[in-house]
Amino acid sequence: MNNKAVMQTYARYPLTLVSGNGCRVQDDRGRTYLDFIAGIAVNTLGYAHPALSKTLCTQAKNMLHCSNFFHIPAQQQLAERLTALSGLDQAFFCNSGAEANEAAIKLARKYFHDQQSPRRNIITATQSFHGRTLNTLTATGQDKVKIGFDPLPPGFAHVPLNDISALAAAINAQTAAVLLEPLQGEGGVNIAHADYLLAVRKLCDQHGILLILYEVQTGIGRCGSMFAFEQANIQPDILTLAKGLGGGVPIGAMLATSAVAVSFGPGTHGSTFGGNPLSCTAALTVLDVIEAEDLLENCRQRSSQLMHGLNTLRATYPLIREVRGAGLLIGAALDAEAAPIIAACRDIGLLILPAGPNVLRFLPPLNVSKQEISEALELLAQALAEHMAEKPNGAAR
Numbered sequence: 078m079n080n081k082a083v084m085q086t087y088a089r090y091p092l093t094l095v096s097g098n099g100c101r102v103q104d105d106r107g108r109t110y111l112d113f114i115a116g117i118a119v120n121t122l123g124y125a126h127p128a129l130s131k132t133l134c135t136q137a138k139n140m141l142h143c144s145n146f147f148h149i150p151a152q153q154q155l156a157e158r159l160t161a162l163s164g165l166d167q168a169f170f171c172n173s174g175a176e177a178n179e180a181a182i183k184l185a186r187k188y189f190h191d192q193q194s195p196r197r198n199i200i201t202a203t204q205s206f207h208g209r210t211l212n213t214l215t216a217t218g219q220d221k222v223k224i225g226f227d228p229l230p231p232g233f234a235h236v237p238l239n240d241i242s243a244l245a246a247a248i249n250a251q252t253a254a255v256l257l258e259p260l261q262g263e264g265g266v267n268i269a270h271a272d273y274l275l276a277v278r279k280l281c282d283q284h285g286i287l288l289i290l291y292e293v294q295t296g297i298g299r300c301g302s303m304f305a306f307e308q309a310n311i312q313p314d315i316l317t318l319a320k321g322l323g324g325g326v327p328i329g330a331m332l333a334t335s336a337v338a339v340s341f342g343p344g345t346h347g348s349t350f351g352g353n354p355l356s357c358t359a360a361l362t363v364l365d366v367i368e369a370e371d372l373l374e375n376c377r378q379r380s381s382q383l384m385h386g387l388n389t390l391r392a393t394y395p396l397i398r399e400v401r402g403a404g405l406l407i408g409a410a411l412d413a414e415a416a417p418i419i420a421a422c423r424d425i426g427l428l429i430l431p432a433g434p435n436v437l438r439f440l441p442p443l444n445v446s447k448q449e450i451s452e453a454l455e456l457l458a459q460a461l462a463e464h465m466a467e468k469p470n471g472a473a474r
């Protein structure tokens with residue numbers, strides 16, 4: 078097999094994964110790996126969860142797709158579940174994170190258009206990641222994703238995370254919304270502090286502008302609560318979800334308060350595949366299993382175990398500068414390049430991701446076991462020991 082017929086948009090690891098079960102995957106040479114990537118926080122229930130497999134088989138025999146010209150009961154049920162869980166009023170379904178974010182930007186603008194207000198601009202955080210469409214890459218607070226794609230759409234400004242005066246200074250009469258990830262997943266596992274989020278909410282209320290939270294990576298239990306915003310005791314006006322929602326089946330969602338959602342009337346927005354019976358029944362099953370198997374509690378317990386284990390390793394390996402994150406979205410910031418350590422882990426059977434050049438990112442499925450966390454910590458310790466043996470003076474920054 079060769080990769081030449083595929084556009085070379087990804088720098089792929091030299092590995093072909095062919096099957097999986099729970100937290101483990103097999104490659105095409107029969108080697109087994111402990112998977113702490115989970116398809117980038119997508120495989121909420123791990124691989125081949127029996128309840129999800131059953132739902133998908135049943136749905137395939139019944140109806141995969143139905144156009145949004147018709148009522149779709151599973152879509153209505155999923156909307157009811159997600160609005161009850163989030164405290165928001167209505168949902169729109171699409172197929173990915175970027176699409177959910179794109180829908181949020183459109184809705185915020187349309188809301189102010191409908192009020193004859195000039196507010197159209199969006200403020201986001203530096204180091205954020207919001208997707209690869211032209212608007213969402215412009216919203217993204219990292220220049221590297223923008224190179225070569227000009228002209229970029231106007232209407233976006235960036236401020237540093239956790240700096241409330243910078244945000245206050247950036248808001249003007251054209252500002253429609255502040256758009257944040259409660260925890261920046263791609264940008265280095267950077268936490269938006271609860272007091273900052275609370276202050277952002279207040280600032281938005283004072284100015285009559287919208288707070289949009291992008292929980293594409295942090296939502297659906299990833300941070301130890303169904304949504305990360307719950308931990309800051311705030312409510313967004315608009316919320317986006319994707320990655321973990323379908324447990325591996327592509328689905329995105331954009332939720333909003335009814336005051337805002339009215340601006341998306343018939344003909345304003347749409348998606349051919351969005352909210353089809355297959356993806357919605359998959360998402361309903363993911364939510365059922367999170368509840369039935371008490372996975373939020375498991376997420377929190379495994380989170381403390383992993384954080385504690387990483388901090389213990391930090392005492393032996395000072396090249397681990399800081400351990401941070403929430404739930405099972407955990408970063409270990411290094412005084413070294415992350416890539417060689419990630420490769421060393423892969424060679425001995427542990428799959429992890431970077432988040433930026435110097436951070437190791439751990440994203441196991443929410444049903445990861447105590448034993449699997451211990452095993453991952455042992456493999457990481459082994460990889461670090463090998464790395465230090467090769468570079469006894471410590472790696473350069």
Ligand SMILES: *Cc1c(COP(=O)(O)O)cnc(C)c1O
Pocket residue numbers: 172173174175176178206207208209258262263291292293294319320
């Ligand atoms: C992953 C991610 C995206 C992109 O999602 P796609 O499904 O690849 O479009 C957008 N925003 C955030 C916050 C993400 O974590």
